[in-house]
Amino acid sequence: MTLRNKELSKNQKIVLDYIQKCKKPVKAYSILSNVNKKGLKAPPQVYRALDKLIEIGEVHKIESQNSYIACNSTCTSPQGTIFSICKSCDKTDEISDAKLFKFLSEVKDMNGLSLSGYNLELFGTCSNCKD
Amino acid sequence: MTLRNKELSKNQKIVLDYIQKCKKPVKAYSILSNVNKKGLKAPPQVYRALDKLIEIGEVHKIESQNSYIACNSTCTSPQGTIFSICKSCDKTDEISDAKLFKFLSEVKDMNGLSLSGYNLELFGTCSNCKD
């Protein structure tokens, strides 16, 4: 049983289900208010679920937006993530460009740093907003 | 007169001076308490200065840490930033690897996104912490 397929707890399932239904990244307090009817009443319940889901790679945090998005399953490891983010409409996609992954993963001993992970956020305008 | 060399206001100078003195990224409220004696008394004064300094490229935000660091002057544009971050001691360096810059800047029309900027945060262990 991989980390990823590990049995999730009740709250973890509820939070993951909700995030997966969302097209766009969602904020923690928005998750909270949307799963309120499922019994989650306070921030720690959401944040604890998020911590676990992020740890096992089912969810990623979009750092520049303080928001959370479900992994699209194409990322090979939770340690390396790449996102394209539309500054106009917030459309956000996890990118699985092999060349980019390879390039970043091969950044060895950059500045004396022995690399264990990375996060790349690409900003721009999506095709829908371009017109 | 370039954007970068523009005359700064009093509060902007105070905040930039302080950030430049710091070896590591600093938090907004830490800046606030450290420039208190210079007359900045409330968060908006710091955040407004930060907004401007970030806009002109003198300061960058380390998104994963909610902290701020002075530009080391090697980055060509405020729109593309790369940092190496030690997870053990928070040592953070702005990286100016030409190949990496070039590679990222050439990510054209990734996922339909027309790129206007990016931020890459590399995590790992610095040489001091490696032992």
Added chain:
DNA sequence: ATTATTATGTTATAATATAACGCTATACTC
């Protein structure tokens, strides 16, 4: 000089995230 723009000082509040505590469920191990 008039006007537009930018910055300031201040109070209050919003938004994001964690500490701490007592309790419960589950897994492990002997």
Added chain:
DNA sequence: GAGTATAGCGTTATATTATAACATAATAAT
């Protein structure tokens, strides 16, 4: 299966990060 370790839950309170709003002052542009 009893004992014990680990992970999760529910709850209250609080810490941390950031912005809204408003009145005033300084600076730049016409």
